[in-house]
Amino acid sequence: MQKIVLSRSGAAIATTVFVVGGFAGGYMFSTYGAVGLAAAASSGEPAGVDFTPVWRAWNIIDTKFVPAAVSTSTPLATSTETLNKQKVYGMVSGLADSLGDPYTFFLPPVENKEFASDMKGSFEGVGMEIEVKDQVLTVVSPLKNSPALSAGIKSGDQILKINGESTTGLDTGAAVNKIRGPKGSTVVLTIMREGWEKPREISVVRDVITVPILTTTPRPDHIFVIQLSTFTENSPSLFRAALREFIASGDKKLILDLRGNPGGYLDAAVDIGSWYLPQGAVVVTEDYAGHRKNVVHRSRGYNIFSKKLQMVILVDKGSASASEILAAALRHYGIAKTVGTNTFGKGSVQELVDITPDTSLKVTVARWLAPDGKQIPHEGVAPDYSVEISDDDKRAGRDTQLEKAIQLLGGTAATSSKAER
Numbered sequence: 001m002q003k004i005v006l007s008r009s010g011a012a013i014a015t016t017v018f019v020v021g022g023f024a025g026g027y028m029f030s031t032y033g034a035v036g037l038a039a040a041a042s043s044g045e046p047a048g049v050d051f052t053p054v055w056r057a058w059n060i061i062d063t064k065f066v067p068a069a070v071s072t073s074t075p076l077a078t079s080t081e082t083l084n085k086q087k088v089y090g091m092v093s094g095l096a097d098s099l100g101d102p103y104t105f106f107l108p109p110v111e112n113k114e115f116a117s118d119m120k121g122s123f124e125g126v127g128m129e130i131e132v133k134d135q136v137l138t139v140v141s142p143l144k145n146s147p148a149l150s151a152g153i154k155s156g157d158q159i160l161k162i163n164g165e166s167t168t169g170l171d172t173g174a175a176v177n178k179i180r181g182p183k184g185s186t187v188v189l190t191i192m193r194e195g196w197e198k199p200r201e202i203s204v205v206r207d208v209i210t211v212p213i214l215t216t217t218p219r220p221d222h223i224f225v226i227q228l229s230t231f232t233e234n235s236p237s238l239f240r241a242a243l244r245e246f247i248a249s250g251d252k253k254l255i256l257d258l259r260g261n262p263g264g265y266l267d268a269a270v271d272i273g274s275w276y277l278p279q280g281a282v283v284v285t286e287d288y289a290g291h292r293k294n295v296v297h298r299s300r301g302y303n304i305f306s307k308k309l310q311m312v313i314l315v316d317k318g319s320a321s322a323s324e325i326l327a328a329a330l331r332h333y334g335i336a337k338t339v340g341t342n343t344f345g346k347g348s349v350q351e352l353v354d355i356t357p358d359t360s361l362k363v364t365v366a367r368w369l370a371p372d373g374k375q376i377p378h379e380g381v382a383p384d385y386s387v388e389i390s391d392d393d394k395r396a397g398r399d400t401q402l403e404k405a406i407q408l409l410g411g412t413a414a415t416s417s418k419a420e421r
Helices: 034-040 052-064 080-097 109-118 172-179 235-249 266-273 322-332 391-395 400-408
Strands: 027-030 105-107 122-125 128-133 136-142 158-162 186-192 200-205 207-210 214-218 223-228 253-257 282-287 295-298 310-315 337-340 348-356 359-369
Touching (some): 052 080, 080 359, 105 172, 109 359, 128 172, 158 172, 235 266, 253 400, 266 282, 266 295, 266 322, 282 322, 310 322, 310 400, 322 337
Parallel strands (some): 027 348, 253 310, 310 337
Antiparallel strands (some): 122 207, 136 158, 158 186, 186 200, 214 223, 282 295, 282 359, 348 359
């Protein structure tokens, strides 16, 4: 049975990113059934491929290799079984790297176990989503109340070095391993940011990170705000409870805040979109470019709101994958206007396939197509109303994007509420 997750696209994962030290989003997971079994457990050499060079290199290594130096702190494995496993893992990793796709890579046992642990939503690290974009390790979004955010890390920051070591050529999995670490330890990131003349070093003290999911804020001006931080497996039930609260409040105007949301489970995004869309409306399509039949994800038709609902969605550079899919769908059908900045621009689908019981291959398998049939653009989805938050605004504690959304809904920007929960 195939499970699709929406991430850092984790049932199809619709996020694209790894949360450093933990949660990851944007993948489609397969087990040793269906696609996973066919792709991972298939035996026999592919037709038309000459593996003679591989086995020749293997035999040469077996008969001739002598390590140039042996570390006393990390001795070489001595058993033939362990050495052979390491070589096989290296071959699979090289095969993935040969594709030149930053979203496709091999997860050996330790990294695979860490990835599974990350998906539980609690971990030790710095608390930010990262991804390779334009061949540069890039911050998708720091998590709310995280060490990364406190240290001044921002969406779009480029990580050039980790503890003085260049990130050139690193995939996200390798970068996560370098950045993560135990609570209380420090990692030094060399950051380049738009507007800076030269890179700067930022030290971040690692901590235990708990990924926030959803908060609600009923405002005195009858505008209800739902902030969704990630699309987890239980996001649909949390969102359903938030909508009950919204309806019970008597408010008629809604702001959905997806800023800094890196994605997560695709099924969660489809379910949430179903509260606003009629049954059968296309939310997103997985385009497999002819490798298999495209998969169209449609609304389940919960649509409980009339056309009287006024809604605005907040997005920014940290809104990725599932966030982009949901925002694009609700805007396409005229349900909501979007306010903020361009989103991250993750237009592809990754599948996590078991290679062995303790290793996996994350591989790009499809592209996300919005309801209009167009792929999510590399530069991100442009909002209806482009609003930047300047450094002066931040120092003054002013959220100009939220203010614009409130203005569009006829509310009072200066009005605030302490009812967040």
